[in-house]
Amino acid sequence: MLQLDQVAISYGSNKVVQGFDLLLQSGEIGCLLGASGCGKTSVLRAIAGFEPVSEGTIHLHQQTVSRAGFGVAPEKRKIGMVFQDFALFPHLTVAENIAFGIRRLPKTQQRQRVDTLLALVELQGLGERYSHALSGGQQQRVALARALAPQPDLLLLDEPFSSLDTELRGSLATQVRQILKQQGITALLVTHDKSEAFSMADQLGVMDKGRLLQWGSPATLFSQPACLDVADFIGKGAVVKVQYLGDGQISGDIGHWPLSDRLNLDAGVPLSLLLRPHQVKPDNSSALKAKVLRQIFRGADYLYELQLSGGEQLLSSTSLDCELRVGESLGLSLDMTNPLLFVAADGHSVSREL
Numbered sequence: 001m002l003q004l005d006q007v008a009i010s011y012g013s014n015k016v017v018q019g020f021d022l023l024l025q026s027g028e029i030g031c032l033l034g035a036s037g038c039g040k041t042s043v044l045r046a047i048a049g050f051e052p053v054s055e056g057t058i059h060l061h062q063q064t065v066s067r068a069g070f071g072v073a074p075e076k077r078k079i080g081m082v083f084q085d086f087a088l089f090p091h092l093t094v095a096e097n098i099a100f101g102i103r104r105l106p107k108t109q110q111r112q113r114v115d116t117l118l119a120l121v122e123l124q125g126l127g128e129r130y131s132h133a134l135s136g137g138q139q140q141r142v143a144l145a146r147a148l149a150p151q152p153d154l155l156l157l158d159e160p161f162s163s164l165d166t167e168l169r170g171s172l173a174t175q176v177r178q179i180l181k182q183q184g185i186t187a188l189l190v191t192h193d194k195s196e197a198f199s200m201a202d203q204l205g206v207m208d209k210g211r212l213l214q215w216g217s218p219a220t221l222f223s224q225p226a227c228l229d230v231a232d233f234i235g236k237g238a239v240v241k242v243q244y245l246g247d248g249q250i251s252g253d254i255g256h257w258p259l260s261d262r263l264n265l266d267a268g269v270p271l272s273l274l275l276r277p278h279q280v281k282p283d284n285s286s287a288l289k290a291k292v293l294r295q296i297f298r299g300a301d302y303l304y305e306l307q308l309s310g311g312e313q314l315l316s317s318t319s320l321d322c323e324l325r326v327g328e329s330l331g332l333s334l335d336m337t338n339p340l341l342f343v344a345a346d347g348h349s350v351s352r353e354l
Ligand SMILES: Nc1ncnc2c1ncn2[C@@H]1O[C@H](COP(=O)(O)OP(=O)(O)OP(=O)(O)O)[C@@H](O)[C@H]1O
Pocket: 011, 016, 034, 035, 036, 037, 038, 039, 040, 041, 042, 043, 192
């Protein structure tokens, strides 16, 4: 449905996106996740036709809409957009805002479509209000209804929830996903918020410095990250240095650990092991000892910062009935069922080396 092949986007001589490949099937919700300035908005703007591509191609429904020196006009792409700042017209009512993109249709058709959309976004009865009399969440639902009114083939959402408070953001993201799924709409969302990405996306991509590091299901990115940057961005964890021993074992401050697969690496190769807090648990029968550096209360659990005797630090999450004191020594068990191991030199996952 939407395909980007080796897309590059430049502002003058500054190439801010490069080698960008992405495939989104009809009805899927994709999400681009990345830190501020990594090029997310530039990718959306290029898909919408507001920004030219300097290399590569963008296809919509197998039709080339952008390549170097060529671009189908934005209004011909049948793409809807929702922006971070709602961008509602303040002098128009909710109903008039929603009808804006379908103002050329006969009035009765416009009214029907507006009523359907008001019901869809659960704002029945608010059609005559002005945007200043709506909450942030309601305004964003109007913006969504307005973008959906012309029945776009593809919906692009640029940080649509970032100006809302955290709790509302979470519930609106779930609600919007439901609406998009119910209507079978193909959508691409950009955000720097992980939980928003997880609650919205069928397909998730992590961007860094204008490149797409990995594109796949949220579960794949979490459990099989292609590189340390993706792993780190997707889920909090601590990175410890280990060495590959050549015989299917790794060793470091965490001791010796056998791996289920032999790696195609030379003995002595330095590796980085990412351990997420749920993989590290207090276990006083263990010979692996650590000291508690810090306790962080997270409401539903504790997060502990721990230091191994060799100096490396780990994170551990424990239930609230497991309270440890700062400075206390404890034994640790590690869940090494599917260790997230990366070649220290380049950060690539070692699963490539199996
Ligand atoms: N119109 C422009 N002219 C020149 N440089 C630009 C322009 N728009 C964006 N940039 C630069 O391109 C890079 C990528 O910007 P972009 O807005 O795509 O990133 P982003 O990931 O969406 O960031 P944010 O999350 O802060 O919106 C940044 O370095 C930015 O300064």
